[in-house]
Amino acid sequence: MGRWEPGARERLVMAAVDLFTEQGYDATTVAQIAERAGVTKSTFFRHFPDKRELLVAGQETLSRLLVEGIAEAPGDATPLDAVAAGLERASTAMGPATRELAPRLRAAVAASAELQERDALKIVSLAAAMTAALVARGVPDPAAALASEMGVLAFKRGYAEWSEGDRDADDELAGHIRVALNELRTASASLG
């Protein structure tokens, strides 16, 4: 199987993440990102309105897919089954580009307090979006919040397993997340 080749959008994201790691988010310009990615500035602006948007674009897609998956789960799905449907939907958007990017993104976040704070807020926003989608299905509030936190934990754990594994393997993110969510279901019965 041939190695995955990134397009301009993916190259821009990788170049940006590498530059954020090397010299910080604030010190990195759009011109530098475009140059590192081997594209023109106008190509950058065809893909992203600005540097910040480049960072949040992926998050908005993820949030939208999670919410869609939860909303479209069968009417008789339990809260955790609806969360599982959201995670399944979101996983489909995270293929080789995401896996290639993951170690660079980890390095950039580890190097920057600003990106750690942004990353934390991103996770809080995902949990809030999932909770709202569950409440819209009629799940009562404390259960909706708890099911969402379990979904976030399953996502983080499955994503870590997958993105730290062999990048040329063909295992999919969705499978790792399913395993993680099942482990959490089992664990929840042991909390006392």
Add this chain to the structure above:
Amino acid sequence: MGRWEPGARERLVMAAVDLFTEQGYDATTVAQIAERAGVTKSTFFRHFPDKRELLVAGQETLSRLLVEGIAEAPGDATPLDAVAAGLERASTAMGPATRELAPRLRAAVAASAELQERDALKIVSLAAAMTAALVARGVPDPAAALASEMGVLAFKRGYAEWSEGDRDADDELAGHIRVALNELRTASASLG
């Protein structure tokens, strides 16, 4: 019962939070905070090394108390009982000064993306500290992470109930958190 009167430290925190709301975190100086609080700059520096520390000091205390409470719970306590002991310990440090500050802090955070990001990271750090304390007690990893998230949810929900309630009432934070944790225990059985 007489209304609670803040000391210099509490007045400094309140002045800082109000100024952050009015003019932003970056634009606020130590001199302005001291002036608003009616103390000298050297009084500020007796309490806090700098402006940022003023924001994180409360968090470090909270984290330390949560961890101590979990570590000192009886050896046969279930994971959630250990979390409850941590929450109980942390609540004792949050009296009238915290309650007086809560609506101002909420306004400051609502007004500032920077403080929202910092607040989110604070919550992630609390969950990580609780997870580590549970793992140190021998709780296996997915259960420890889940029990910690339930603790964080219980804290947030109990704190919101308490801090949005009547500030002159004598109900205690600990009671609200106990109710919230019990609701989450019940909810966890309904997630499917």
